[in-house]
Amino acid sequence: MPRLVLVLGDQLTTRVAALREADLSTDVVVMAEVMGEATYVRHHVRKLAFCFSAMRHFRNRLRSAGWTVDYTQLDDEAAHDSIAGAILSAADRHGSTEVIATEPGEWRLLEALQSLPLKTTMLEDDRFVASHADFNAWAANRKELRMEWFYRDMRRKTGLLMEDGEPAGGQWNFDHDNRKPAPKGIDFGGPLRFSPDGITKEVLTMIELRFPDNFGVLRPFWFAVREEEAGRALSHFIKHALAPFGDYQDAMLSNDDFLSHSLLSIYLNAGLLDPIEVCEAAEQAWKDGAAPLNAVEGFIRQIIGWREYMRGIYWREGPEYDARNALSHRRKLPEFYWTAETEMRCIRRAVEATRDHAYAHHIQRLMVTGNFALLAGIDPAEVYDWYMLAYADAYGWVMAGNVIGMSQFADGGIVGSKPYVSSGNYINRMSDYCAECAYDVKKRTGEDACPFNFLYWHFLDRHRERFQSNPRMANMYRSWDRLADDKKAAVIGQANAFLDAL
Ligand code: FAD
Ligand code: DLZ
Ligand code: SF4
Structure with a gap:
């Protein structure tokens, strides 16, 4: 009786634990396109296309290597609603009673797989640097789970950018060098784009037929x-964009949706790239003198630091983490998160990029759409749902810490020691958006005052009790307190009117 070997749509590598454990000559690999995964959030059409096309390509690769792959396409008559249903049906077909799986990236699917009426071996997903045990050991007995300390352990563990046990360049973190706005006229070249082959073309047609109302622009798919x-x-990024990644990783430009960002999260999260190989390629560029240390350290920190840390938080905090709402925010997500129809140019550009590519870079996610949602008091569950469906790299294990923790402070301060809020001033410093915006970034009140300005003070004022004793926010409260009462009243009045009209 063959054992079944489950490979999910974000486990597309022969290095995944279940495939390493399997026997090519006797076991059957099960891969299934199912409506349950396609609809548990209403994914961006580009994410759906990416996932199904990458799954079909991986199926072909496994078959060429000699594996028996039981694959159902979404448009097959035999297609199933859920992964569990697909496994049970494959078990019937092959007379199997045993399944080997690699732990999925979300609690809901883990729970479904754990309830299968088959002998199930659930292997830990070791495509990450830190195992669950590593993260939990690091977190145990710590008052604060700050990413920086975890990151240093990951540097020691991997040996990346380490010289005789010390950080290369004598410093763990070069973040202070990485906050430059992009100079006018700079051209980063953009990510490498690929033309759809026959398989992808078929998938694109299927997506258009079956998901006509989902968010996003599908073509050109690249x-x-x-x-x-x-x-x-990856090679393209290392050659063309890694060197400026350091200086400009926080910059935003109206006419460039990608700047020096790698666009590798989509591939890393689906299994098409291995995080350590990506980091080693970046480290090699530094050793070869092709990229400066601040860029390479900054890039590696994102992957073995933030990415691993977010995953650790997700599994440690449990299945209820993404429902947290520490600031009791209840407002509905404004319509312009779907339509991009707003006079706020920064938001318009971030939503347009999201709609067009199923991608926006980190600072757009954090300091534009995320910042606005937090300032405006949008319900974090609505914010979470939007990010989950809007981005091609979205999976629960990485989204929850980023949205509930880092962006919305809805976990009450596990991920961040203070909320990521800013007035328009930060956006103006890091972008060219404000120069052509209908709002005036210098104004705090008045008809054309930048909404980020009055909302910022409104946020601080309404959450004073929680944040006023936070030493990292003391300066902000001092500035607010210096303002005359009538000016404060004008700010709060304008913010309330704006929020009521949202
Ligand atoms: P680059 O800027 O080139 O960075 C290199 C790599 O570092 C990325 O590919 C990614 O793997 C990793 N990375 C960087 N920052 C983070 C981070 N905070 N958490 C995890 N990995 C990180 N990332 C996702 O992979 N999936 C998500 O669903 C996701 N949702 C986010 C939601 C919000 C509100 C915020 C603030 C951030 C989110 N991120 C998410 C993190 C980050 O924004 C993306 O990883 C990054 O924008 C992906 O683009 P890139 O590959 O061009 O990254
Ligand atoms: C994202 C996704 C989608 C859209 N569809 C499928 C699918 O049909 N079959 C599958 O195996 N995986 C899919 N995925 C990826 C899963 O949603 C992902 O494995 C879980 O969210 C856990 O990370
Ligand atoms: Fe955004 Fe305000 Fe700048 Fe307009 S002025 S782009 S709303 S920060």
Whole structure:
């Protein structure tokens, strides 16, 4: 009796634990496109296309390597509603009683797989640097789970950018060098784009037919869908964009949706790239003198620091983490998160990029759409749902810490020691958005005052009790307290009117 070997749509590598454990000559690999996964959030059409095309390419690769793959396409008559249903049906077909799986990236699917009426071996997903045990050991007995300390352990564990046990360049973190606005006219070249092959074209047609009302623009579709293509996207980034990544990783430009960002999260999270190989390629560029240390350290920190840390938080905090709402925010997500129809140019550009590419870079996610939602008191569950469906790299294990923790402070301060809020001033410093915005970034009140300005003070004022004793926020409260009462009243009045009209 063959054992079944489950490979999910974000486990597309022969290095995934279940495949390493499996026997090519006797076991059957099960891969299934199912409506349950396609609809548990109403994914961006580009994410759906990426996922199904990459799954089909990986199926072909496994078959060429000699594996028996039981694959159902979404448009097959035999397609199932859920992953569990697909496994049970494959078990019937092959007379199997045993399944080997690699732990999925979300609690809901883990729970479904754990309830299968089959002998199930659930292997830990070791495509990460830190195992659950590593993260929990690091977190145990710490009062604060700050990413920086975890990151240093990951540097020691991997040996990346380490010299004789010390951080290369004598410093762990070069973040202070990485906050430059992008100079006018700079051209980063953009990510490598791929033309759809026959498989991808079929998938695109299927997505158009079956998901006509989902958010996002599908064509032209240019994501990599095979490991080899993702490898080329990595080489392209290392050659063309890694060097300026350091200086400009927080910058935003109206006419460039990507700047020096790698666009590798989509591939990393689906299994098309391995995080350590990505980091080693970046480290090699530094050793070869092709990229400066501040850029390479900044990039590696995102992957073995933030990415691993977010995953650790997700599994440690449990299945209820993404429902937290520490600031009791209840407002509905404004319509312009879907339509991009707003006079706020920063938001318009971030939502347009999201709609067009299923991608926005980190600072757009954190300091534009995330910042606005937090300032405006949007219900974090609505914010979470929007991010989950809007981005091609979205999975629970990485989204929850970023949205509930980092962006919305809805976990009450596990991920961040203070909320990521800013007035328009930060956006103005880091972008060219404000120069052509209908609002005036210098104004705090008045008809054309930048909404980020009055909302910022409104946020601080309404959450004074929680934040006024936070030493990192004391300066902000001092500035607010220096303002005359009538000016404060004008700010609060304008913010309330704006929020009522949202
Ligand atoms: P680059 O800027 O080139 O960074 C390199 C790599 O570092 C990324 O590919 C990614 O793997 C990793 N990385 C950087 N920052 C983070 C981070 N905070 N958490 C995890 N990995 C990180 N990332 C996701 O992978 N999936 C998500 O669903 C996701 N949702 C986010 C939601 C919000 C509100 C915020 C603030 C951030 C979110 N991020 C998410 C983190 C980050 O914004 C993306 O990883 C990054 O924008 C991906 O683009 P890139 O590959 O061009 O990244
Ligand atoms: C994202 C996604 C989608 C859209 N569809 C499928 C699918 O049909 N079959 C599958 O195996 N995986 C899919 N995925 C990826 C899963 O949603 C992902 O494995 C879980 O969210 C856990 O990370
Ligand atoms: Fe955004 Fe305000 Fe700048 Fe307009 S002025 S782009 S709303 S920060």
